[in-house]
Amino acid sequence: MAIHEKSLIDADRIQTNENLVLDGVDVSGHWNTMVLPRYLKDYDTDFARKIRTFAGGENVHRCWQCGSCTNSCTVYAQNTDFNPRYWIYLTNLGLKDEILKDKDIIWTCVSCNKCTNICPKDVKPEGVMKALAHWLEEEGHTPESKSSIFDEEFLSQVYATGRIEDTRVLVNFLRKTNQSLTPPWLIEVGKRMMKYLPVSFLMHMGLHLVFKPRTKSWGRTGDVLRAYVREQKEIARKQRAMPKEAVHV
């Protein structure tokens, strides 16, 4: 049986069993095609609390759906599927499955913060976008993002030496993300730089690449920092795993 206007139905709501016999009657294939109802069955009442434990998501429950964030959004202007107002609503009601449908675009927030500036309830929508992206990553709904890989590389250098080496950050980042070490844009940067022949800069860079200098009296600062960050992440993770929220949490 053909379904008319099939494009209007979410693919995952159409079910067909290849082989099915009911009461001795063979109804295999399209004879048993079912369209699952599109109504929402339930709320995950703990989901908003979970998102609040991610940095940036703390105020998500304040939203009253005025739409200022979406209206001001840089990305929405390019892609109307990018709708912070909508995701915040889904978060507050715990409509997780609906959020997952947009898991591949939530990360495209450019953090221009126009939404956060305009929000009358101080929801910090930009932070919520980050919190959602981090939740998606932590739960394994999306692969580890390139920006997370970049952050790790960046921080590991800071912990070790108290500073970063641009060349090393870039090379390691490209390597870890399986990208070419000589992307066209980087070659272009190099070409333009050579016009000015920054001799002392290049010497500096070369020397630092070899000797990996540390910030003066950095000592154990890196270890302390690393431990602190790990501790904070652990606390947040424990909060997320906590049983259902009580009032004033």
Place this chain on the structure above:
Amino acid sequence: MQNTVLVVGAGPAGLAAAAGVAGSGAKVVLVEKAAQLGGTPILSGYAKLVPSGEWARDAMGRMVKRVEDDKNVTIYKETKVTKFTGEAGKFTATLSNGTSVDCGSVVLATGFTHFDSINKPEWGFGSYEDVVTTTQVEQMVAAGKIACPSDGRVPERVAILLCVGSRDRQIGREWCSKICCTVSTNLAMEIKELSPTTDVFIYYMDIRTFGLYEDRFYWKSQEEFKTKFVKARIAEVTRSPDGRLLVKGEDTLVKRPIVIPMDLVVHAIGMDPNEDNPEIARVFGIGLEKHGFIDRAEHYTNTCGTTRRGIYAVGAALGPETIDDSISQGTAAAMRAVADMNALVQKTA
């Protein structure tokens, strides 16, 4: 010339009017049809009042005592006005107990009647025990326990449906009842205080927590007590096989139908005109406006006036009103009623 004001109704507005008139030195006859003074907050067993947060029995108790202790006030309980004649300055009222009262002016503080949810059968009231009204929840809060009437369990989830008996042409209620939004956000907080693990969902078309109620009730309920606001006018309340209730409707922000299990469904019932208004209008010879509330005179110079000179009306008798504003209007009408009598005295002098 008369020095007596007849006040009809001993709720917040009537008690304020009586105290105002008596305080200015005139006499008051206070007529109340119930056996108890205090009006709806007492008769319906309200918990804490909005916005003061004071228990209804304490706040109303103080108003009642002030009037009961005043020698200028004569109180008739379980009494109605059955006959009313005369004109401004020299009215005569006959009460149901046979007493005849001569008075110079009248303040009608006859209040409202709660909407009867039976008139919206699709929302389950009367069919399912766990569908209740805001008044019943007020009584639960006053008793200190939130429970599902069917089996006494503490609800995991409560749905409050706004605009039950308000803003609904289907049932001839074309007005906003003004206070249900604020009362509901407040009840959500009180429910959370009694049962912190209960989730409260408010189903709304708009949230009308006007003026200073905005942050003290709406924002606080949402931000501190995590009340969830869902933009959906519920179409139907039914029961699922496991005994829980199902609220069905369209979530207009997700643009999807919803069928969500709930343990307790609360109707935020609106304010109807007092069911006695036709009788009141006939006895006092005053008009009702198109919804059935008491009709107002021109407000700017005839504040609190009705369509008949010398008769004033205040509070929810005129339309949905807050308790605080009803009290202020009662005091204002006391001023008008006494001033009326003084003006007539000056004219005849």
